[in-house]
Amino acid sequence: MSEAYIIDATRTPTGKRRGSLQDLHGADLGAHVINQIVERNNIPENEYDDVIFGCLDTVGPLAGNIARTAWLVAGYDLSVPGVTIDRQCGSSQQAVHFAAQAIMSGTQDVVIAGGVQTMSKIPIGASMIAGRELGFDHPFHTSTGWLKRFGDAPVDQFYGASEIAKRWGFSRKDLEYYSLNSHQRADKARESGWFDKEISAINGLKQDETIRANTSMERMAELEAFDEHGLITAGVASQTCDGSSVILLASANAVKRYNLNPRARIHHLEVMGDDPILMLTGPIAATKRALMRAGMKPSEIDLAECNEAFAPVPMAWMQETGIPHEKTNVNGGAISLGHPLGSTGTKLMTTLLHEMERRGSRYGLQTMCEGGGVANVTIIERL
Numbered sequence: 001m002s003e004a005y006i007i008d009a010t011r012t013p014t015g016k017r018r019g020s021l022q023d024l025h026g027a028d029l030g031a032h033v034i035n036q037i038v039e040r041n042n043i044p045e046n047e048y049d050d051v052i053f054g055c056l057d058t059v060g061p062l063a064g065n066i067a068r069t070a071w072l073v074a075g076y077d078l079s080v081p082g083v084t085i086d087r088q089c090g091s092s093q094q095a096v097h098f099a100a101q102a103i104m105s106g107t108q109d110v111v112i113a114g115g116v117q118t119m120s121k122i123p124i125g126a127s128m129i130a131g132r133e134l135g136f137d138h139p140f141h142t143s144t145g146w147l148k149r150f151g152d153a154p155v156d157q158f159y160g161a162s163e164i165a166k167r168w169g170f171s172r173k174d175l176e177y178y179s180l181n182s183h184q185r186a187d188k189a190r191e192s193g194w195f196d197k198e199i200s201a202i203n204g205l206k207q208d209e210t211i212r213a214n215t216s217m218e219r220m221a222e223l224e225a226f227d228e229h230g231l232i233t234a235g236v237a238s239q240t241c242d243g244s245s246v247i248l249l250a251s252a253n254a255v256k257r258y259n260l261n262p263r264a265r266i267h268h269l270e271v272m273g274d275d276p277i278l279m280l281t282g283p284i285a286a287t288k289r290a291l292m293r294a295g296m297k298p299s300e301i302d303l304a305e306c307n308e309a310f311a312p313v314p315m316a317w318m319q320e321t322g323i324p325h326e327k328t329n330v331n332g333g334a335i336s337l338g339h340p341l342g343s344t345g346t347k348l349m350t351t352l353l354h355e356m357e358r359r360g361s362r363y364g365l366q367t368m369c370e371g372g373g374v375a376n377v378t379i380i381e382r383l
Contacts, residue, residue, distance in 0.1 A: 001104050001105075002103060002106050002252060003251070003265050003266070004100035004101075004103040004250075004251065005249065005250050005251070005260075005263075005264070005266075005383075006247060006248070006262065006265070006266070006349075006380065007250050007255075007261070007262060007263065008248040008263070009198065009245075009263075009346070009349060009353050009354070010033050010198060010199070010245065010246060010350060011033065011198055011200065011245035011246075011343070011346070011347045011350045011351075012029065012199070012200060012201075012202050012243050012245070013199050013201065013202070013205045013206065013207050013208045013209065013243070014208045014209065014210045014239075014241045014243045014338035014347075015120070015203075015205060015209060015210075015241055016209045016239065016241055016338070017120050017240040017241060018120050019205075019209050019241075019242070020203055020205040020209060021118075021120070021203055021242035022120035022121065022242060023121075024203060024242070025061050026061050026062045026070070026116050026117075026118045026122075027061070027066060027069040027070045027072075027073040029118060029202070029243070029244040030053060030067070030070030030074075030114070030244045031070045031071070031074035032200060032202050032244065033114060033200055033244050033245060033246045034051070034070055034071060034114070035074050035075075036200045036246075037246050038074070038076060041248060041258070041260065042258050042259060042260070043250075043254075043258050043260075045076040045077045045080070046076075046077035046079055046080065047110060048076075048077075048080045048111070048112060049080075049102070049108035049110050049111055050081055050082065050083065050099070050102070050108060050112070051067045051068065051080060051081070051082040051083075051112045051114075052082070052083055052095040052099055052112070052114075053066055053083075053084050053092065053115050053116060054084070054087070054091025054092035054093070054094060054095045054114070054342035054343065054345060054346075055067075055084050055086065055115060055116055055117060055341075055343075056088060056089075057122050057124065057127040058086070059127055059130050060121070060122055060126075061121070061122070062116075062117075062122055065083065065084050066084050066116060067082035067083055068081065068082030068084075070244075071112075086342075087370055088341075088374070089307065089309060089339070089344060089345075089368055089370045090271075090368040090369075090370040090375065091115055091341070091342045092113065092114055092115030092245065092343055092344065092346040093344075093346065093348070093349065093366065093376045093378060094376055095113035095114060095115060095345065096247055096249070096266075096345065096346060096378060097269045097271065097376065097378065099112075099113040099249045100249055100269060103249055103250065103251045104266070106251075108251075109250060109251045109253055109254040109257075110250050110254050110258075111249050112246055112247070112248055112249075113246065113247050113249060113346060114244065114245050114247060114343070114346045115244065115245060115340075115341075115342040115343035115344070115347075116243070116244040116340075116342060116343050117241075117242065117243065117244075117340040117341040117342045117344075118242050119240045119242055119340060119341065120241075123240070124240065124341065139155075140155050150276065150277060153277045154277070155277065155279070156279075157280060157310070157371070158226065158227055158232055158237075159227070159277075159279075160278050160280045160281075161227070161310035161312055161313065162227035162228065162229050162231055162232050163278055164278065164280055164281060164310075164312040164316050165231045165312040166229050166231065168312060168315065168316045168319065170231070170311075170312050170316075171231075172225070172233075172236075175231060175232075175312060175315070176217055176220040176233075176235060176236060177217065178311045178315055178335075179220065179235055179236045179311050179335045179336075180215060180217060180220065181325075182308060182329065182332045182333050182335040182336040183211060183212050183213065183215050183335070183336040184332075185329070185331055185336070186211045186331060186333075186336035186337050187213040187332075187336075188331075189331035190207055190208065194331060194354075195207065195331070198350050198351060198354040210241055210336065210338040211332070211336050211337065219235075220236070231312075236310060236311040236335065237309075238308055238309050238310065238333075238334035238335055238338065238339035239334065239337075239339060240338070240339075241338030241340050244340070244343050245343045245344075245346040245350055247346045247349055247350065249266075250262070262383050263383060264353055264356070264364075264380045264382045264383055265380065266378065266379075266380060267294060267363065267380055267381045268290055268293065268377075268378070268379040269376075269378060269379075270286050270287075270289060270293065270376065271286065271375070271376050271377070272286035272289055272374070272375055273373055274373040274375065276373035279371065279372070279373050280309060280310065280369040280373075281369070281373070282373055282375025283306055283307075283313070283317050283367040283369050283375040283377070284316065284320045286367060286375035286377045287321050287323075287367050287375075287377050288320075288321065289377075290365070290377040294379055296363070296379070298321055298322040298323045300363055301323055301327065301363050301364070301365045301379075302327065302356065302359070302361035302363050303327055303328075303352060303356055303359070303361050303363075303364045304328045304329075304364065304365045304366070305333070305348040305351065305352050305364075305365070305367070306318070306329060306333075306368075307333065307339065307344060307367070307368040308329060308334040308335045308336075308339070309334060309368075309369050314328060314329060317367070323365070330355060344368070345366075345368055348366050349366055352380070353380070353382075356380075356382045362381060362382055363379060363381055363382075364380050364382070365377065365378070365379050365380075366378045366380075
């Protein structure tokens with residue numbers, strides 16, 4: 001089987017809700033990172049095989065296959081196709097998986113995988129809300145098959161986060177301490193310039209504007225909880241934001257043909273389902289299976305990214321997998337750096353790759369919880 005190599009990776013800064021990126025069209029946001037990749041790699045624009053983007057809530061300016069639109073807005077060859085996929089929060093990580101699988105199968109040589117989300121204008125759940133105008137009040141509870149299997153239990157990430165915190169015995173203070181640490185780590189990384197190489201400035205924004213460097217346990221304690229257990233607040237949840245990110249993957253033949261410099265290779269790909277009502281526990285089982293299938297122990301993972309959809313997600317994941325906090329989300333996560341939904345997968349992989357290079361790490365693992373109780377896991381090996 002052919003190898004799939006990571007050649008390049010970049011992301012925009014995360015723009016906070018109603019912040020510096022709020023008025024950018026999704027295609028312009030996506031085109032920006034595509035431009036960065038194409039312009040700094042020696043590959044003719046008409047020789048890219050595909051552009052695969054993750055995006056959720058594809059309504060309004062995100063509709064109409066935003067991957068293809070972003071490529072066209074970037075100004076490149078009309079012959080290059082694009083496709084937009086939705087595996088919920090793991091959409092752009094799945095874009096990497098599809099790109100890698102195409103390369104490993106020998107059917108494609110050069111693929112851009114990425115994602116974009118403009119949450120300031122298109123809020124989370126917009127596509128579900130849009131269904132109401134067509135007479136569908138709920139995306140699940142009008143299905144007789146769904147009700148027969150799962151009943152009318154809430155299909156809600158806040159419910160899942162709350163239940164995870166309760167079942168794993170995390171107190172609100174535990175969650176808030178983890179979240180404070182996320183902001184502290186992100187602030188240190190920003191101030192140390194560790195994000196500089198991975199970020200492509202746009203619209204005057206050069207750094208992530210979601211980091212709350214001055215937050216404190218006292219401030220978070222003042223926030224109102226919105227779950228029945230009194231555990232989940234905005235302070236322990238990922239932030240609404242705007243952003244885009246891309247990864248360039250290539251085959252061994254393309255590496256030789258275009259004289260590219262591979263920075264990592266895809267070592268293992270995994271996707272696995274779990275309880276759709278608890279929803280956010282998928283990374284635990286998926287990570288265990290990925291390590292087993294890759295013949296690896298948790299101790300062999302040098303750095304890990306477990307998306308901070310809510311604080312209890314990585315906290316439970318670390319407890320169950322044995323991968324410690326010292327190796328996990330070392331520069332903060334979505335609580336401090338934002339979670340631009342369809343873009344987060346390749347955003348995290350961009351950060352993971354650059355931090356592995358900075359530290360000289362060999363193996364990195366990334367995982368994401370996703371709507372429907374699904375999780376992706378990617379293990380990469382730095383070259």
